[in-house]
Amino acid sequence: MTDFTDDELKISPDFAAQFGQPGFRPACQLYLISPPSIDVRFADSLAAALDAGKVAAFQLRLKGIDDHAIAALAEPLQRICAERDVAFIINDSIGLAKRLGADGVHLGQGDGDPRDARAQLGPKVQIGVTCHDSRHLAMEAGEAGADYVAFGAFYPSTTKDARHFADPALLGWWTTVFELPCVAIGGITAENAAPLVAAGADFIAVSSAVWQHPDGPAAGVAAFAEVLGQSRTSA
Ligand SMILES: Cc1ncc(COP(=O)(O)OP(=O)(O)O)c(N)n1
Numbered sequence: 001m002t003d004f005t006d007d008e009l010k011i012s013p014d015f016a017a018q019f020g021q022p023g024f025r026p027a028c029q030l031y032l033i034s035p036p037s038i039d040v041r042f043a044d045s046l047a048a049a050l051d052a053g054k055v056a057a058f059q060l061r062l063k064g065i066d067d068h069a070i071a072a073l074a075e076p077l078q079r080i081c082a083e084r085d086v087a088f089i090i091n092d093s094i095g096l097a098k099r100l101g102a103d104g105v106h107l108g109q110g111d112g113d114p115r116d117a118r119a120q121l122g123p124k125v126q127i128g129v130t131c132h133d134s135r136h137l138a139m140e141a142g143e144a145g146a147d148y149v150a151f152g153a154f155y156p157s158t159t160k161d162a163r164h165f166a167d168p169a170l171l172g173w174w175t176t177v178f179e180l181p182c183v184a185i186g187g188i189t190a191e192n193a194a195p196l197v198a199a200g201a202d203f204i205a206v207s208s209a210v211w212q213h214p215d216g217p218a219a220g221v222a223a224f225a226e227v228l229g230q231s232r233t234s235a
């Protein structure tokens, strides 16, 4: 298990009071991340993936293209998600999330302040924050009003050159202490997800295991059904 410094364990009384004791946690759910680049044909793949099993959220994560180009690709994908009651989350850009009326925005440590996101997007939009392997960053994110914190990478990823690696015990600690949902990300497959589900992840965020599945994205989503049906230690 990772050792944490005293600095990482600082927590304000306000934040502790806000989140209080842990309560009931729904079963772990799938949070689908888009491939890093897509074209117009991707809409069919997304629909097939979302129809193959329960998916809670879809994040449009397109790196290296500007917001106008992302907006043009987003419209049909947003509709496909809305028709299936899947939350449509924009990565990186508060402004784009606002422009598209997205259900949420995911912010990395350099992508903007959750307080600013809340001010711009309002109370109903979901705000997620990357917290790497840090308890301190996660508590800060919660204090800043995030709706979920994301920990990872848990495994080597072919999608992102991850520089921080998290231990499943972090999920167990977080879910024991806080009610705020946590997402596990990074190299997760149907074969290696069980320890993360058992440790208490509220969501597992997955990209390549679905989009690169040898039998296609629908099979990729379906493959997670069994592991997501497993019980968790911190319900
Ligand atoms: C659910 C989720 N967790 C973590 C990330 C990573 O965000 P970030 O650190 O900003 O890196 P990029 O995705 O922007 O490359 C994420 N996108 N989603």
Ligand SMILES: Cc1ncsc1CCOP(=O)(O)O
Residues within 6 Å of the ligand: 033, 152, 153, 156, 157, 158, 159, 160, 162, 185, 186, 187, 188, 205, 206, 207, 208, 209
């Ligand atoms: C966005 C992100 N942040 C940490 S790892 C990662 C990539 C997730 O994709 P994959 O499931 O293919 O590893």
Ligand SMILES: [Mg+2]
Residues within 6 Å of the ligand: 091, 092, 106, 107, 108, 111
């Ligand atoms: Mg980012």
